[in-house]
Amino acid sequence: MTKNTPSTNINAKSLLPAAISGWEMFLLDQGRSPNTVKAFLSDVRLLTQYMPPDQSIGGVTTDDLNRFFEWMEKGRGIPCSPKTLSRRITSVKSFFRWLHQYGVLVIDPAEKVVQRSAISPLPQVLTDEEYEAVLLVADRHRRKEKADARPYTLAALLLETAIKKSECLGIHVNHIEADGKNGPFLFVRYASPANRYKERKIELSEDWVAAYNEYLAQYQPVDQAFPWSPRRLEYLLEDISNEAGLEKHLSFDMCRWTCALRDYQNGVEPDRIRQKLGVSKIQWRELFIKLKQLNGEAK
Numbered sequence: 001m002t003k004n005t006p007s008t009n010i011n012a013k014s015l016l017p018a019a020i021s022g023w024e025m026f027l028l029d030q031g032r033s034p035n036t037v038k039a040f041l042s043d044v045r046l047l048t049q050y051m052p053p054d055q056s057i058g059g060v061t062t063d064d065l066n067r068f069f070e071w072m073e074k075g076r077g078i079p080c081s082p083k084t085l086s087r088r089i090t091s092v093k094s095f096f097r098w099l100h101q102y103g104v105l106v107i108d109p110a111e112k113v114v115q116r117s118a119i120s121p122l123p124q125v126l127t128d129e130e131y132e133a134v135l136l137v138a139d140r141h142r143r144k145e146k147a148d149a150r151p152y153t154l155a156a157l158l159l160e161t162a163i164k165k166s167e168c169l170g171i172h173v174n175h176i177e178a179d180g181k182n183g184p185f186l187f188v189r190y191a192s193p194a195n196r197y198k199e200r201k202i203e204l205s206e207d208w209v210a211a212y213n214e215y216l217a218q219y220q221p222v223d224q225a226f227p228w229s230p231r232r233l234e235y236l237l238e239d240i241s242n243e244a245g246l247e248k249h250l251s252f253d254m255c256r257w258t259c260a261l262r263d264y265q266n267g268v269e270p271d272r273i274r275q276k277l278g279v280s281k282i283q284w285r286e287l288f289i290k291l292k293q294l295n296g297e298a299k
Contacts, residue, residue: 010104012058016048019057019104023095043091046072057099062109065092069113086116122293123257124248131159131258133244142214149214151240154226154233156211158255161186161202162263162277165252168233171225176204176212184209188278198278260287261294 010022020041027037050068051060069089072080080088093110100108126134138152158168167188175187184204190196221227234251241250248254256277263273273291274284 010057010099012105013056014058014104015053016051016055016057019099020044020048020095023098026098039087040091040094043088044095046088047092058105060096060109062112065110065113068092082116089113089115122290124254125258125261125294126248126250126254130244130246130248131262133246134240134250135159137244138240139211142211147214147218149211149218151236153208153211153215154236155240155250155255156208157186157204158237158252159259160205160208161188162256162259163188163202164256165230165233167278168226168252169224169230172223173216173221173225176225178204178209178212197280200275200278202276257294260291264291264295 010019023044024037024041027040032040047068050071051064069085072088073085093113093115096105096108096110099105100111134155135152138155141148141151154168157163163171163186170189170191171186172189175189176184177187178184184206185201186204188198188200188202190199226233237250237252237255241248244250260273260277263276264270270284270288274281274288277284277287279287
């Protein structure tokens with residue numbers, strides 16, 4: 001077996017488990033990450049639950065695969081979201097493409113299986129009135145006798161920067177430059193080299209910096225800027241939404257989308273919004289479609 005071809009022991013009469021094991025070796029030889037390989041294999045091994053135990057790979061037809069995906073979607077009895085189904089179709093197509101490409105199969109039965117779209121439902125965002133109510137309620141905590149700048153510091157940061165929950169939890173105090181030469185900014189950083197492309201600088205408002213300085217004086221964080229569990233921060237956002245009388249549940253994701261939409265409505269160039277969100281150009285395609293739909297432009 002070479003690094004690019006299946007084992008010579010695999011042929012059209014081989015059973016699915018043997019062929020899947022050969023594909024696993026191929027993927028690992030290609031330098032795919034362990035998580036990617038695990039996801040691919042998990043998807044394809046579902047075929048062994050549906051096909052007869054003595055099913056040879058050469059006997060699998062396009063109709064078999066279409067029935068398999070219909071079973072996956074409607075007959076298995078386990079929920080399968082559009083996104084999961086789309087990913088599983090991709091995995092199965094990759095598996096059979098590999099077998100066909102290196103001559104194990106004369107015909108690729110997965111080639112004509114239709115790929116499903118996995119565009120998920122539109123996210124919820126805050127209206128202008130709800131946006132103002134959230135910030136007003138959060139700001140009131142700064143004015144109370146026992147002042148607490150944490151609610152405003154958290155909510156306003158999310159609504160200004162569109163950072164994700166994991167990015168918020170990853171902020172260290174030295175990632176916030178309050179006295180930058182070109183104005184205050186947040187440096188979104190990642191520990192893993194694989195995510196370095198997501199690192200970016202995001203402008204901060206002077207109003208937010210003022211609240212942040214109050215927050216620093218009150219809580220004195222040493223390293224992590226928000227040294228609480230993810231659930232605790234989610235509760236803080238829920239408390240704000242309850243105080244503001246929102247029927248929606250304020251969340252990190254809602255703040256992220258609200259920020260992106262407001263930037264778009266304020267005329268910020270789409271690619272600048274993409275960079276602010278820290279997403280690739282490929283990811284941006286779907287996100288931008290949703291953003292335009294949220295703005296009432298496309299259906």
